[in-house]
Amino acid sequence: MLVTDVVAAIEKTANPALAAAWDKSGLQVASTRTEVFRMAVMLDATPRSIKAALAAGADFLLAHHPLALEPRLPDRLDAWRECLALLLAANLPLYAAHTSLDVNIPGPAGWLARALDLRNLQVLEHVGTEPLRGYGACGDLPESEPAATCIDRIMELAGIREAQLCGPAPARRIERIAFCGGSGGSLMQLAAGLGANLYITGDIKYHTALDTPLPVLDVGHHSLEEKMMRHFALLLGEELPKMEIIFVPTSSPFRTIAGKREMTNE
Numbered sequence: 001m002l003v004t005d006v007v008a009a010i011e012k013t014a015n016p017a018l019a020a021a022w023d024k025s026g027l028q029v030a031s032t033r034t035e036v037f038r039m040a041v042m043l044d045a046t047p048r049s050i051k052a053a054l055a056a057g058a059d060f061l062l063a064h065h066p067l068a069l070e071p072r073l074p075d076r077l078d079a080w081r082e083c084l085a086l087l088l089a090a091n092l093p094l095y096a097a098h099t100s101l102d103v104n105i106p107g108p109a110g111w112l113a114r115a116l117d118l119r120n121l122q123v124l125e126h127v128g129t130e131p132l133r134g135y136g137a138c139g140d141l142p143e144s145e146p147a148a149t150c151i152d153r154i155m156e157l158a159g160i161r162e163a164q165l166c167g168p169a170p171a172r173r174i175e176r177i178a179f180c181g182g183s184g185g186s187l188m189q190l191a192a193g194l195g196a197n198l199y200i201t202g203d204i205k206y207h208t209a210l211d212t213p214l215p216v217l218d219v220g221h222h223s224l225e226e227k228m229m230r231h232f233a234l235l236l237g238e239e240l241p242k243m244e245i246i247f248v249p250t251s252s253p254f255r256t257i258a259g260k261r262e263m264t265n266e
Contacts, residue, residue, distance in 0.1 A: 001243050003036055003093060006060060009239045013107050013232065014097035018128050024066040025100040029084070031093035036060040039240075041233040042248040043226050045094055047082045049248045054090055056246050061087075062236075064229050066096040101232065102181065105132040108231040112179050112200070112224060115157050117142050124178060124190040136180030136187050136201075138194040144173040147198075151217060154200060158223040162256060166204060167212030171197050181224040188212055200224070222252035 007027075019025040028045070038060070040053035045063040053061055067083060074081040087094055102109050105123060110132070113121055118139025126134040145153070147170040154177075155163055177198050178191035184201035185208045191199040192213035199214055202221040209216070230247055237245040 001036060001240065003031075003034055003060065006036060006039065006240065006243065007095060009236060010062060010095060010097055011100070012239065013104055013235060014101035015104075016100045018103050018133060019098065019100040022069070023099040024069055025096055025098040027093065028063075028067040028096050029087045029092070029094040031091050033059060033091060033093060036093070036243070038244040038246065039236065040246050040248050041229055041236065043222065043229050043250045045083055045096075046250065047079055047086060049250055050083060050086045050092075052248050053246075054086070054092070056248070058246060059092065061092055061094045062232075063094065063096050064098060064101065064225055066098055067094060097232070099135075101228070102135060103127045103133050105134065105137045108228045108235060109181060110137060111228055111231045112154075112157065112181075113137055113139055116154075116177060118177060122194055124180060124184075124187045124194070136178060136184055136191070138176065138178035138191055138196050140176050141174065144175040147172060147174050150174040150177075150198065154217065155219070158219045158227065160219055160223050163220070164204065164209075164218040165215065166209035166218065167215045170215040174198050179224070181228055182221050188214065188216060220252055220254065222250070222254075226250060 016025050036059045038058045039062055040058035041062045042049045043064045045061060045067055074084055121137050121139040123132055123134035124136035124138060174197045176196050178196035179200040180187050183203035185204050188199055196214055199216045200219060202219055204216055204218040233245050233247045
C-alpha cells in the first residue's frame with residue numbers, strides 16, 4: 001500500500017488537527033519508502049519495540065507516544081539516539097498518533113467506556129466541535145455495583161494486579177465513572193463536576209493526591225493506553241484489509257518489588 005494511504009487511514013481516526021498545540025503527533029521519522037506492506041502498532045517506540053517490529057518484518061511503525069516532544073541533537077548514547085539509528089538504518093517510517101488519538105472517545109480512546117457499557121457519556125474536556133471529541137469521559141453504569149467489585153473489574157479490564165487509590169473513600173456502590181487514559185490529574189475537578197463516583201487515570205502526583213475531590217484509581221500511565229493501541233490496531237486492520245497489522249506489546253517502565261526490613265529501636 002502507498003504510505004500516503006496508510007497515513008490517511010490513521011488520520012481518519014486520529015485527526016492531527018485536533019492534537020494539542022504542544023504535541024508532536026504526526027510523522028516522526030521520514031523514509032524514502034513509498035509503499036509498505038506490514039505495519040507494527042505499539043504504545044512506545046523504544047529500542048526494544050523497534051527491534052521486535054523489525055524482527056517481525058514491519059516496514060511501517062505506528063506509536064502512540066511521540067519519539068520526542070522537544071527537538072534535540074543525538075549528542076549522547078541514549079535510548080533516543082538508538083531509536084533514531086535503528087529507524088534510519090532500516091529506512092523505517094515512524095508515525096505517532098498521540099493527543100490526536102486521545103480525543104477520539106467514540107474510537108479507541110473510549111474502549112473502557114464500551115467495556116463497562118457506560119451510558120449517557122459526556123466528555124470531560126471538549127476539543128473541536130464534533131460530538132464526544134475531547135479528553136476523558138464520564139458515564140453511568142447500567143446498574144450500580146459494589147465499589148470493590150467495580151474496582152476489581154476495572155483492574156481486570158486494564159490487565160493489572162495493582163493500582164493506587166487516593167482521595168475520599170469510594171461510595172459503597174459505584175454508579176457513575178469517569179476516566180482518562182495516560183495522565184489525567186488535571187481533569188479531576190471536571191470529573192467531580194459531572195458527578196462521577198470514581199475517576200480512573202494514571203500518574204497522579206503526590207500533592208494532587210492529597211486533595212482530590214473524588215475517589216481516584218491510579219492505574220498507571222501504561223495500562224489503559226496499551227489497551228487503546230490494541231484496539232487501534234484492530235480498527236486499522238478493518239480499515240486497511242490489504243495491509244498486515246501486527247501489535248508489538250510493551251511493558252510499563254515501572255516494576256513492583258518487595259522489600260524486607262527489620263525494625264529496630266535505633
